[in-house]
Amino acid sequence: MQNLVKSSEISSIEAWVPRGLIGNPENILSIPVTEEGLCPIRICWVDQRVISLEKIEDSSNLPLKLLLPRLVEPHAHIDKAFTWEEFPNLSGNYDSALKRNLEELKVRSIENLIQRSEKSLNLAFKNGLRSIRTHIDSFGFSGHQYWEALIDLKIKWEKLIDLQCVALVPLEYWSSEEGCLLADRVANWGGLLGGVLVPPCRGKKTFKSLLELIKLANELGCGIDIHIDESSREPGSGLKQLIRVLDSFENKVPITCSHLSSMGLLSPNRLKYMADRLASHQVNVVALPFTNAWLLGRKQNETPVKRPLAPIRQLQEAGVTVAIGGDNVQDPWFPYGDFDPITLISGALPLTQLAPWERLGLAPFTTSAAALMGLNWDGTIKINGPANFVILKATTWAEALSSKPCRELIVDGTRFDEETLSNSPKADAFN
Numbered sequence: 001m002q003n004l005v006k007s008s009e010i011s012s013i014e015a016w017v018p019r020g021l022i023g024n025p026e027n028i029l030s031i032p033v034t035e036e037g038l039c040p041i042r043i044c045w046v047d048q049r050v051i052s053l054e055k056i057e058d059s060s061n062l063p064l065k066l067l068l069p070r071l072v073e074p075h076a077h078i079d080k081a082f083t084w085e086e087f088p089n090l091s092g093n094y095d096s097a098l099k100r101n102l103e104e105l106k107v108r109s110i111e112n113l114i115q116r117s118e119k120s121l122n123l124a125f126k127n128g129l130r131s132i133r134t135h136i137d138s139f140g141f142s143g144h145q146y147w148e149a150l151i152d153l154k155i156k157w158e159k160l161i162d163l164q165c166v167a168l169v170p171l172e173y174w175s176s177e178e179g180c181l182l183a184d185r186v187a188n189w190g191g192l193l194g195g196v197l198v199p200p201c202r203g204k205k206t207f208k209s210l211l212e213l214i215k216l217a218n219e220l221g222c223g224i225d226i227h228i229d230e231s232s233r234e235p236g237s238g239l240k241q242l243i244r245v246l247d248s249f250e251n252k253v254p255i256t257c258s259h260l261s262s263m264g265l266l267s268p269n270r271l272k273y274m275a276d277r278l279a280s281h282q283v284n285v286v287a288l289p290f291t292n293a294w295l296l297g298r299k300q301n302e303t304p305v306k307r308p309l310a311p312i313r314q315l316q317e318a319g320v321t322v323a324i325g326g327d328n329v330q331d332p333w334f335p336y337g338d339f340d341p342i343t344l345i346s347g348a349l350p351l352t353q354l355a356p357w358e359r360l361g362l363a364p365f366t367t368s369a370a371a372l373m374g375l376n377w378d379g380t381i382k383i384n385g386p387a388n389f390v391i392l393k394a395t396t397w398a399e400a401l402s403s404k405p406c407r408e409l410i411v412d413g414t415r416f417d418e419e420t421l422s423n424s425p426k427a428d429a430f431n
């Protein structure tokens with residue numbers, strides 16, 4: 001294979017690597033950088049660890065590949081992925097999505113759940129993901145069964161994909177006896193507590209439910225990730241409640257706000273104030289541009305030009321860690337997608353006006369997503385770092401993002417080429 005040399009001891013690859021993702025810049029100070037921020041580098045590794053990064057001197061023999069770290073999906077729903085065919089939401093709005101989701105839940109079986117989740121993990125692995133945070137519909141007795149099935153899958157897949165699970169229930173469920181039991185089990189399984197906070201969310205009831213959730217998570221020492229303000233109405237009203245709660249309680253667990261879409265509709269001053277408050281409480285944000293662009297702000301016979309979306313740049317400016325996720329895949333909430341992080345980058349860039357050649361443009365898909373998920377590896381390519389790469393058949397960002405590029409993977413030092421990947425990878429590939 002071109003550009004890849006492997007011996008029994010040292011393997012190496014020559015590739016273009018984004019400057020912002022090189023963790024040892026001191027080793028390659030004089031390296032040339034293209035206008036798109038890419039550096040031609042030879043990376044060598046032994047077993048699972050990178051041992052050297054060298055600049056490529058010969059400018060007449062530059063690499064033909066673009067190398068990224070294996071990527072991270074900070075917000076997914078693998079339990080309901082691929083339910084669109086049976087439960088389509090043709091009107092494309094939030095209320096119908098919820099209605100169809102609840103209809104599907106009534107007939108959801110463990111077999112369906114496992115089959116869909118495994119299909120999701122398979123695709124995600126092939127497409128270059130190393131870690132996924134998935135929200136799981138967890139209400140009632142079935143919720144416990146879903147968790148058991150997903151935890152079995154988590155263990156089965158752990159050598160290929162790190163799966164983080166978040167229990168998705170109505171917010172007030174965490175104040176009930178059943179909710180406390182679920183929280184206890186979720187904490188034992190290493191999961192996170194989730195919920196949904198959308199308008200109307202004024203009043204004492206919401207405040208109390210949020211406070212109970214945060215207290216419970218602190219007692220159990222597990223993180224929180226809530227769907228909040230996924231709406232085009234009452235901008236930032238869920239966020240306002242969250243900040244009031246955090247002002248009244250000394251929180252010590254990581255909190256992620258997923259969506260935060262209507263925050264983008266606040267006035268600039270109000271937005272800045274809220275972003276600063278989020279930063280002061282060290283709350284992280286996952287922006288989900290695909291689902292937001294599809295579901296929110298729909299009006300009959302009108303093309304919406306003002307779109308609810310987390311104000312990514314203003315949040316970054318305030319010091320908030322912001323990741324970008326894919327969210328739903330072929331379910332009532334979003335009809336498209338296939339757990340492809342490269343498609344996510346190419347689709348999200350025009351919606352967010354971020355650019356991959358800027359550090360803060362690439363971070364939401366790479367280092368910020370890893371930080372938000374608390375992963376051991378920060379996602380930079382560095383000496384002693386893991387040999388875990390996605391290698392694209394492209395030499396520029398424009399080429400990489402213009403079509404679905406062919407790719408190879410290096411997983412813990414082992415190569416998975418296109419042929420290997422086209423045969424269904426097995427979760428026990430490393431056993």
Ligand SMILES: [Zn+2]
Nearest residue numbers: 077135227327
């Ligand atoms: Zn979601």
